[in-house]
Amino acid sequence: MTTGNTKHDQELMKKINKELVLHLIREKGPISRAELARVSNMSSTSIGRIVSEFIELGFVKETEEKTSGVGRKAVLLDINPASVYVISLELDQNATKIGLVDFNGNINLSQKVNYDPRANHYESVLKLICNSVEEFLSGHNIDKSKIIGIGIAVPGIIDAQKGTVIFSPQLGWENVDIVKYFEEKLRLKTTIDNVIKSRALAENVHGSTKGSKRTALINFGTGVGSALIVEEEIYRGATNSAGEIGHTTVDPHGRLCECGRIGCLQTYITEEALLQEAKIYKNISNVNEIFVSADSGEKWATRLLDRVYTYMGIAVCNVICMYNPDTVILSGKLIDKRPKIIDIIAKKVDELIWDPFKNTYNVKGSNLGESAGILGVSTSVINKYIDIEM
Template identity: 65%
Template sequence: MSQIIKHDQELMKKINKEMILNLIREKGPISRADLAKITNMSPTSISRIVTDFSELGLVKETNLTSSGVGRKAILLDTDPNSIHVISVEMDQSISKIGVVDFDGNIILKEEVTYDSHVMDWEKVVDKICNTIGGIIEQENSTESKIIGIGIGIPGIVDDKSGRVVFSPQLGWKDVGIVDYIEKRFGYKTTIDNLIKSKAIAENVYGSTKGSKRAALINFGTGVGSALIVNEEIYRGITNSAGEIGHTTIDPNGRLCDCGRIGCLQTFITEEALIQEARAFKNVYSIKEIFDSEIAGENWAINLIDRLYTYVGIAVCNVICMYNPDTVIITGKLIEERPEILDVIMKRVDDRIWAPFKNTYEIKGSNLCEKSGMLGVASLVINKYLDAEL
């Protein structure tokens, strides 16, 4: 047999396996007969593939049987505990660390705080590792299987080499975090940009499921976006596509933490707003600024009004650049005050160029603060399945 034909057959087998596993993940509990019917494959092929999944522990027979006429068939479903991922969502001063199962449930969650601008990166990572170590100990006393560690990080992340190229939020430049963690625990470790991870989670589990052209914009300690095209993240040449927070809005504006002047995020992030607000009042959080706005304090009304304008501009710019069918708004800003989604929609509708009107839908995330952890877990699970199937 020629090498090419053999290669094609192997690839076909892999595609079929992925398709059947996805069907069980989406439609389970489901019978072998229904899988054969949906995929047009022979019952023998289905049985063989299902046996492979059972051996890996991914799929199990449930104690349910099919309803309707004819012989009762045992239904299959995924085993959520067959795969566990240690998932980390890093931000400027806090990391969420937990365990995500094969079905996308967060079954354990802890938090670690630090000051990334004062501490060396090794100290920050050691703090996170101490918590990971504790979780691994707990996991080892169960039947479950950890397949790897995934970390979502704000900033420019080289997902292939496992290095953080530049993260203004963390104050990190060229940090080899994957090497460091793999040496400590021996588990395969995957990193990606946090916003790209969130977009993946929305596409697998959340608000953009089924969308072919979706954009996600995150308003948090930074401002960033991610684009999903045909179920895949658009990464650009160095995995940096979507860094809208550092597009220049005002060349005479304020200094950004990236070292340049007048970036979009200097009008939007909590830290930037607090700095400006302090000319009027000693506030420490965006919540206090919102409280002052609700109390009718003029400075706060103007500052929040300007914030909405720039958020609207950011969303309009993304819509003009990518022409998405869905725009998901995520991040601390909207988690803090979900009702601002309506304000954002109105600002975008008022500003958007006419040909784009009614071409998009703006939504909040239904995964909310879970999306970062679920996204990196998905990346780790996909890599694992790619290697195993």
């Protein structure tokens, strides 16, 4: 091994140790230096050095003193949530959510801006969003010097490296250089990611699957998508498109999909698909009316919904067979409208799943709800920032 390599290895080791210490303070804080040394198996000298660096950077603060056994007082360490902030955005079909997220992943402030991205040119939409962010910052007297960056969660195919939206049917965008626009206009480092990947990350770091080694999230909404988190990292695939299960073919003789192909999974599951089909039988205007009809015992509605739940169950089984996750989270507008769907789908999955996978997974709902997208993309921004600072 050359000297260069050894130096590189040492630097890497230092970085891994720092990440571990920060992670432990996040998970176990308030915690003493002695306890940190014990849990991490590191020397008290190393812990002391790393902690001092964190305190200097503002990430960590010394908190209350706890009386220990012999009457001596031990200083405890905790994350300093107010050290830095992220402005997070989630772009959807009808509204953009804006949130101020602190270093600990708490949403301190949030606001919704209504817009119609499909009816306007993308540049005027981006201008509107940037202006809203500026108003959000000034309206709440937010100190811009404490903002480490902007995170944007977008539905569709995203090139997170280049910072472009490659294709978003929900927004009607193709090849939009969103990061470049934001960085020029707002002068803040900007990160984008797919909204479902962001939600899955948030659930894994802050939500209902904290501690899960392998979380899959399946979203049933205007489309059908999924994401996988392995050991707290987003699984991206070769072109960041892993998880686009909505366009897996389930029936080659089936329905025409918005993607131009025949028989995609989402042609059986989305709200739009449900509505189209229900209208064959009854003049209804929204999905809630299908639920109401089913509740009042109208057979057409129970049959239609049962078939949808079966397709949802199949989608979950396929994801389980592909990725072998320990937890599957179901989210999206259809689930939000009818949370009891989760139990129905879980039952379908238990019936349909291949035997070797039985009892290897949990199917559950999100406990972050609408905040998940904003939280997830802020986690990515904070992780990037820590990576650079360390």
